Amino acid sequence: MVTLKTTPLMAEHTGFDARLAPFGGWLMPIQYDGILAEHRWCRESAALFDTCHMGQFLLQGEIAAAGIERLFSFRLDTIAVGRCRYGFLLNEQGGIVDDLTVYRLAADQLMVVVNAGPEEKDFAAIQAGLQGAAHGEDRTGRSAKLDLQGPLARDVLVQLFGAEIATIPFFGFRRLSLLGTDALVSRTGYTGELGFEIYCDNGVVVPLWRQLLEDGRVRPAGLGARDLLRLEMGYSLYGSDLDETTTPLEAGLERFVDFSRDFVGREALLRQQAAGLQRVRVAFRVDSRRTPRHGYGIFLRCEQVGMVTSGAFSPMLGCGIGMGYVTPAAAAIGTSLQVGQEGISLDATVVELPFYREGSLRK
Amino acid sequence: MDFYFTREHEWIRIDGQVGIIGITAHAVEQLGDITFVELPLPGRKVKQAEVLCAIESVKAASDIYAPLSGKVIEVNELVENKPEIVNSSPEGEGWLVKVEIADPGEVKGLMNRDEYTLYLKGLS
Incomplete structure (x- = not known):
C-alpha cells in the first residue's frame, strides 16, 4: 500500500472538519463548509488554499x-x-x-x-x-505553499504584510519577510480571481495559515472548489485535460510554446502542425443544470466525435459546463453537440473560453 | 404523521393515503451540494424500490428509489430551480415527490426513525 503524504497543515484541516481525499499522492482537503459555498467565497471575498502538495x-x-x-x-x-x-x-x-x-x-x-x-x-x-x-x-514537501485568491486577497495581504504586496504585477513576484522569515509572494493563481501564491518555510506555514484566517474576509477552500473555479476559467487540469498523449496544439495552448528555438518535442509538434490535428480541445455549455462527467462521450448528429475530460455545474453560469477533445469538424463555436453515456444525453453548445468573464484576475 | 426510512436514505412521511418523499440529512451530507433534481411526471406509477427520480450533486449523480409503491400526484417544483433547498431542508421544504400510496402494508419493509438512527450508526 502506498502511504499518502500529508502537508504541515493536516491538523488545521481536521480541526475544520475538512473532508479529505487522495490527490497526486497526497491526502488533501476536498471541502470544508461545502464546495459551492467555498467557490462563492473565492469569487466574492478571499479563499485560502493549502497547495503545499505542489512540486x-x-x-x-x-x-x-x-x-x-x-x-x-x-x-x-x-x-x-x-x-x-x-x-x-x-x-x-x-x-x-x-x-x-x-x-x-x-x-x-x-x-x-x-x-x-x-x-x-x-x-x-x-x-x-x-x-x-x-x-x-x-524542495517538494520541505517548502510550503498557500494560495490566497479572490477580489479581496490583495487588501488582506496589504493589511497584514504591507503595501509592497500591491506593487506585484500579474505573473510577477517579490521576496518578502513574512512572520520573520523569508517568503516569496507571486501574483498568480488558478481561479480567475485576483490572487497570490505564497511560498514559505514549513515552519511558519501553520501560523501564517491561522493569521490569514483571523481576517474575516478569508475562509479556507478545498480542492473541490478549486476544480470548479479553474474550470469556469477554462484552465486545464493535468491528468484530466492534459497528459502525455496530448500535445499543446491539440489543447489549444500553443501560445505557451516558443517554436523559435530547439526544444524536446519540437519536431513532433511541427509534424503534427503540418499534418493537421485529429482532435482539439473544446469547451461547451450544457442547456440545463445537469453535469457532464469526465468520461462521457461527445456526439455530433448521433456519431461519437470525442470524450469529456472535465465537467461541472457552474454556479456563475447556472448550467453544466465542460471541456473535452473532439474531431476538428465538431469544434466550431456554436456547434450543437450531445454529451452523455448510456441513458444520459445532454444537449450542449460549443462556446469560447473562458466560461466566466467577470473575475477579478487582472484588477 | 409518521416518517419511515429506506436503506438507500430516502424518507417517506405518511399522511393517510398520501406519502411525501425526500432524501435524508445523511444522504445530503454524503452527496454534498445538490445541483440538479430530475422529478417524475405526475401520474407516473412506481413500485416500491424502483427508481423514482434522479439527483446530481457537485460530486456524483444518484438515483432516488420509491420507498413505497404508488402514483405520483405532485412534485416539488421549487427544487428544480433551487436544488440547494434539498441541502438546507432535506426533511422539510426540500421534499421531492408526493405519491398516492398503493399498498400501506409495504411499510413493514421500512425503518422507523429509531431503527434508521441505529442503521446509520452501523454504517459509520
Whole structure:
C-alpha cells in the first residue's frame, strides 16, 4: 500500500472538519463548509488554499550553460528576474509531461513549480538534463505553499504584510519577510480571481495559515472548489485535460510554446502542425443544470466525435459546463453537440473560453 | 404523521393515503451540494424500490428509489430551480415527490426513525 503524504497543515484541516481525499499522492482537503459555498467565497471575498502538495524545484547555475532550456516549451533566458512564465515539459512525441510555472529568482537561479502527480518524474527529467556546474534541488514537501485568491486577497495581504504586496504585477513576484522569515509572494493563481501564491518555510506555514484566517474576509477552500473555479476559467487540469498523449496544439495552448528555438518535442509538434490535428480541445455549455462527467462521450448528429475530460455545474453560469477533445469538424463555436453515456444525453453548445468573464484576475 | 426510512436514505412521511418523499440529512451530507433534481411526471406509477427520480450533486449523480409503491400526484417544483433547498431542508421544504400510496402494508419493509438512527450508526 502506498502511504499518502500529508502537508504541515493536516491538523488545521481536521480541526475544520475538512473532508479529505487522495490527490497526486497526497491526502488533501476536498471541502470544508461545502464546495459551492467555498467557490462563492473565492469569487466574492478571499479563499485560502493549502497547495503545499505542489512540486517545487530550485535550479542553480548559469541558465545558458545548464542545458535545460531544451526541456521547456518556452524560453527561460528571457524571463526577467521577478517574473514567472507558464508552459510545459514535453516528451519527444510532443505530449505534455507536465504543465508548470518557472520563476526567475535571480540571473542564475530558477524556481520551477509543478503538479503533485508527475513531480518526481519532472525532477528526474530536469536533473538528467542539467550540465556543468548547474544543480537542482527538489524542495517538494520541505517548502510550503498557500494560495490566497479572490477580489479581496490583495487588501488582506496589504493589511497584514504591507503595501509592497500591491506593487506585484500579474505573473510577477517579490521576496518578502513574512512572520520573520523569508517568503516569496507571486501574483498568480488558478481561479480567475485576483490572487497570490505564497511560498514559505514549513515552519511558519501553520501560523501564517491561522493569521490569514483571523481576517474575516478569508475562509479556507478545498480542492473541490478549486476544480470548479479553474474550470469556469477554462484552465486545464493535468491528468484530466492534459497528459502525455496530448500535445499543446491539440489543447489549444500553443501560445505557451516558443517554436523559435530547439526544444524536446519540437519536431513532433511541427509534424503534427503540418499534418493537421485529429482532435482539439473544446469547451461547451450544457442547456440545463445537469453535469457532464469526465468520461462521457461527445456526439455530433448521433456519431461519437470525442470524450469529456472535465465537467461541472457552474454556479456563475447556472448550467453544466465542460471541456473535452473532439474531431476538428465538431469544434466550431456554436456547434450543437450531445454529451452523455448510456441513458444520459445532454444537449450542449460549443462556446469560447473562458466560461466566466467577470473575475477579478487582472484588477 | 409518521416518517419511515429506506436503506438507500430516502424518507417517506405518511399522511393517510398520501406519502411525501425526500432524501435524508445523511444522504445530503454524503452527496454534498445538490445541483440538479430530475422529478417524475405526475401520474407516473412506481413500485416500491424502483427508481423514482434522479439527483446530481457537485460530486456524483444518484438515483432516488420509491420507498413505497404508488402514483405520483405532485412534485416539488421549487427544487428544480433551487436544488440547494434539498441541502438546507432535506426533511422539510426540500421534499421531492408526493405519491398516492398503493399498498400501506409495504411499510413493514421500512425503518422507523429509531431503527434508521441505529442503521446509520452501523454504517459509520
